[in-house]
Amino acid sequence: MRRRIWLPVLASLPVLAALLWLGTWQVQRLHWKTDMLDRIAAAEAGPPLPLAGSAAPYTKVVATGRLDHAREALLGVEVRGTALGGHLVTPLLRDGAPPLLVDRGWVPLTRDRGLDRPEGEVAITGYIRAADTRDWNSPKDDTAGRRFYVFDPAAIGAALGLPPPAPFGLVALAPPGAPAGLLPAAAASLPRPDNPHLGYAITWYGLAAALVGVLIAFLLRRDREPAA
Numbered sequence: 260m261r262r263r264i265w266l267p268v269l270a271s272l273p274v275l276a277a278l279l280w281l282g283t284w285q286v287q288r289l290h291w292k293t294d295m296l297d298r299i300a301a302a303e304a305g306p307p308l309p310l311a312g313s314a315a316p317y318t319k320v321v322a323t324g325r326l327d328h329a330r331e332a333l334l335g336v337e338v339r340g341t342a343l344g345g346h347l348v349t350p351l352l353r354d355g356a357p358p359l360l361v362d363r364g365w366v367p368l369t370r371d372r373g374l375d376r377p378e379g380e381v382a383i384t385g386y387i388r389a390a391d392t393r394d395w396n397s398p399k400d401d402t403a404g405r406r407f408y409v410f411d412p413a414a415i416g417a418a419l420g421l422p423p424p425a426p427f428g429l430v431a432l433a434p435p436g437a438p439a440g441l442l443p444a445a446a447a448s449l450p451r452p453d454n455p456h457l458g459y460a461i462t463w464y465g466l467a468a469a470l471v472g473v474l475i476a477f478l479l480r481r482d483r484e485p486a487a
Contacts, residue, residue: 267285268474269391275470282463289456296454303449307384310359313427316389317449321382322429324353326361328376330419334362334404338397339444342367350421351383351429358424360412362388363431364443374442386449388428 298385299317307321314320344367351359361383366374391397391410392422398408402418416424433445 262288269468271474275467278467278470282460282467285456285463289454289460292452292454294454296451297422299449299451307479309485310429312356313425314387316387316427318387319384319432319449320387320429321384322351322353322359322361323380323382324351324359325380326350326377327352327358330421332407332419333366334407334410334417335413336408337364337365339367342369348415348428350416350424351381356425358416358421360410360415360424360428361385361431362428364433364445366443370442371460372440372442383429383431384434385429385431385446388430390406390428411436439459470479 292461294319298315302317302319305319305321308314310322311354328349330350332348334348335345337344337346344365347363347366349361349363351361353359362385388410393409393411400407400414400418405418407415407418408430410468412424412426412428431443431445432449433441433447434487437445
């Protein structure tokens with residue numbers, strides 16, 4: 260009888276430990292994501308910082324240089340309305356610093372109007388974008404057609420014939436008062452990543468509580484059964 264009671268309990272302990280670990284991990288992720296969102300909000304409210312050698316992702320900065328329009332490329336696939344398009348990536352050539360790949364904004368594949376291509380030295384305000392990580396499921400880039408699906412600055416820079424670029428990118432923000440319909444359609448604000456970790460933590464802790472409840476009910480039922 261004692262063995263019939265303790266075997267299910269011992270078998271459940273590793274499952275309970277795993278559920279509690281997953282819940283705790285999601286709480287840690289919740290704090291990390293909340294801190295990131297707070298930093299993004301602070302960066303958006305404040306002035307841009309001059310871009311130094313490196314910067315943390317989502318930092319709002321201003322970078323100065325000359326846009327190399329002859330080496331434009333498209334990044335990703337995005338549908339807006341009924342138009343299929345991607346993001347226009349243009350190298351920003353900087354004196355005494357590596358080229359910087361700038362996501363100037365979304366453009367449709369089929370265009371009914373021209374693109375804004377400023378000449379000479381420009382100052383671009385935007386936020387830092389970290390490089391993507393390639394894995395076995397990453398789509399293959401079309402280097403000959405300058406179509407890229409993974410933001411890998413080193414690979415994109417090599418395909419465009421650039422010197423080694425900065426290991427991060429800059430996502431341009433639309434300047435205040437930019438006319439509607441201007442292409443590329445630059446980002447209007449800094450991104451706000453989803454923060455679903457509270458719900459995940461509640462789910463894992465809830466499953467752990469349910470498991471404990473099932474075990475208690477099992478033990479109480481066994482305790483009321485007459486001895487054989």
